[in-house]
Amino acid sequence: NNWKNGVVSLLFIALTITLCDQISSTFIKHTVERLRPTHTEVLMPLVHTVNGYVGGLYGFVSSHAANSFGVAMFLALMFKQRLFSLLIFLWAVVLSYSRIYLGVHFPGDILGGAIVGLLVGYLVYFIYIKLRATKYGIYVNIDKPTELQLKIINISICMNMCILLL
Secondary structure (H helix, E strand, O other): OHHHHHHHHHHHHHHHHHHHHHHHHHHHHHHHOOEOHHHOOOOOOOOOOOOOOOOOOEOOOOHHHHHHHHHHHHHHHHHOOHHHHHHHHHHHHHHHHHHHHOOOOOHHHHHHHHHHHHHHHHHHHHHHHHHHOOOOOOOOOOOOOOHHHHHHHHHHHHHHHHHHHO
């Protein structure tokens, strides 16, 4: 039964990331069409980039912020442990701030992405809880995270850190 808990957790983490990414990248960025600092003519000479990375054309909202805050919200609600929640949100803040440091986002892009992520993370958690109690028989014990669930969380954080470093 532990493997089932781990697989269900992984699927919902993947759903959170997919929804955050698609909402931010596919819908909001191409609807708002706000240029990144690295593509804003007036700011281009003032923006310090790292290794020449300038990102795509549009920056509002930050997909990195949406994804990291979405995962942080989902996991914080799932595990309900104060220290873990503090650390996972700290991770989301640091990852999001790195996008400003790289010169590819305005602070408002990060704030918008964080809001999208928090809302999506909450919505996916709500679906997760509802499915646990349905006729489908999906039950995940969230009071004590299994070793597999913790490994999955560690893998997802490591993957995000690798993306951050690229």
